Amino acid sequence: MCGIVGYIGYEQAAPFLLHGLEKLEYRGYDSAGICLNDGSELIVKKAKGKLEELEKLTDYGKNIHGTVGIGHTRWATHGEPSDVNAHPHLSDSCRFAVVHNGIIENYLQLKEYLTAKGVTFRSKTDTEVIAQLIEYYYQGDLIDTVIKVLSKLDGSYALGVISKENPDEIIAVRKESPLIIGIGENENYIASDVPAILSKTRRIYRLENNEIAILRRDSIRIINTDKDEVRKEEETIQWDIDAAEKGGYEHFMFKEIMEQPKALHDTVNPRIKDGRIVLDEIKLTKEQLRQYRKINILACGSAYHVGVVAKYVFEKMLRIPVEADLASEFRYRDPIVDDKTLTIVISQSGETADTKEAMKEAQRRGSHVISIVNVVGSAIATESDEVIYTWAGPEIAVATTKAYSTQLAVVYLLAIYFAEMLGTITDAEYQYYLKELEALPDKIQEILDHEENIQYLASQLFHSRDVFFIGRNIDYALSLEGSLKLKEISYIHSEAYAAGELKHGTISLIEEGTLVIALATHEPLIAKTISNIEEVQTRGAYVLCLACENHQEVGSVAQSTIFIPQTCDMMLPSLAVIPLQLFAYYVASLKGCDIDKPRNLAKSVTVE
Ligand code: F6R
DSSP states (O other), rough: EEEEEEEEESSSHHHHHHHHHHHHHGGGSSSSEEEEOOOEEEEEEESSSHHHHHHHHHHTTTTOSEHHHHHHHOSSSOOOTTTTTOOOOEOOOEEEEEEEEEEETTHHHHHHHHTTOOOOOHHHSSSSSHHHHHHOOSSSSSHHHHHHHHHOOOEEEEEEEEOOOOOEEEEEEEEEOOEEEEEOOOOOEEEEEOGTTTTOSSSEEOOOOEEEEEEEESOOOEETOOOOOOOOOOOOOOOOOGGGGGGSSSSSHHHHHHHHHHHHHHGGGEEEEEEOOOOTTOOOOOOHHOOOOOOEEEEEEHHHHHHHHHHHHHHHHHHHEEEEEHHHHTTTTTOOOOEEEEEEEEEEESSHHHHHHHHHHHHHTTEEEEESSSTTTHHHHSSSSSEEEEOOOOOOSOSSSHHHHHHHHHHHHHHHHHHHHHTTTTTHHHHHHHHHHHHHHHHHHHHHHHHHHHHHHHHHHOOOSSEEESTTTTHHHHHHHHHHHHHHHHHHHEEEEEEEGGGGGGGGGGOOOEEEEEOOGGGGGHHHHHHHHHHHHTTTTTTEEEETTOOOOGTTTTEEEEEOOOOGGGHHHHHHHHHHHHHHHHHHHHHHHOSSSSOOOOOOOOOO
């Protein structure tokens, strides 16, 4: 949420800053800006709207000069998207410029204090108080000043600061919002995420909370808020630069949908050796596992939907009660969690503020936390007790697809692994589940190879105004994701309902032509779901059904049916989600929506 980039070196900074912002645009895209020190003053250019507005304004970086600068792409929190609220923000006399990702919770008090001292504010943002405080406290030493300002701030922040006074320095700070430092030759960089700097370097430092980096052209110093030097491990980014490029596809989302067979293979196969699951990451012993009375799953959005699938899977496989909780609710509801609760936290970015704080709440209450995370070295990955990485590669599209799928795969791995430890499955079942898990990538590929059927259905149905997704049991869990995918990128109103629940109120919304997408893959309840399909059809609904190919009878019930290959019950969501992702994608495409950057959204939600 919000992207920061910074450059200090000997080349013109603006083209690189714009390039970096383009790579970070998935983090926010309602306005963007850059600020450069041109040798005598700080020059700021900002523009409301997508990055291309800023590119045009700066003639693609050609009309703004300087070899040190910072840039920002914004997802508005305080103050509407506008030129003036876009970052970077300058102090009153334009001596200091700041870019910020996060939220300053006490900004109103700070603003009142500074206003009473005669400081004039230009924007409605929380960030501007940081620039103004720096100027207010500045007495010749920028580092001392930044440290003093940090002591006044409550909230979360990743910051990039430059000043007219110190033309050879960028100061970067991290607290609860991600920030990396790129290490170059005679030039150095800051960024919210790796893709922004990958064209320049693969060598990085990841800043931890309350660390301050002082970047010069030929040096990087990292200190803490007591000004003690911090020794950092340098990290080399392994992934291929192409992984963060569209690679000929029109949208990242489509590319990422297509990458799912590989992502699943990369996540699952290295963890199966000689017919057994090997999870070196998990240190829990059989005895420790046996003592848990409950499993608690914490996540947001699609990752939460994985958690809902996991509830069905773990309860069936492990016979332990499972609660799947929205992280934003869990953290404030005095949850009943203790050392007899195993917590599983799911997050693609590993930086989602609510998920991270919910995890800490569970830890405070004595619960052991296993995280399932995609971004290596992210806060949730490093702060959880154990982490299992999903090897999905960088996910750029705001709407998640391959991260969801690989999170599900890890849930199955864990379920089978734990079930064996607890003795709740036989060895024959263990072998069967493993075989099915290993077969998923090929079956997903089979669905992707016939994606034109789904494109056709989308072309028939993309005018729908309201859509209801229904399903029972694990199909209900999947319907939550199907519905979110459709609404977030196509802006069609859509809701997910447990099929049996519809008649308790919502069925009154069904009228002639309402589209109902019925998921009928869960074998034991197909007949019941068929009854629910008939109920809505009687009231005029058009039903698009999703069923397994060995249940052709479902095809005679619905107006249209998509068939998917067969697998074991718990893994069906991995197959059934693919047509739902494709359907959402094609509907959004036919409606002309901005698929990779849906309105009002951003990836990596680092604010509450
Ligand atoms: C929807 C989507 C979001 C994320 C949610 C959690 O397509 O991507 O709902 O799943 O914001 O994000 P992470 O997984 O990064 O914690």
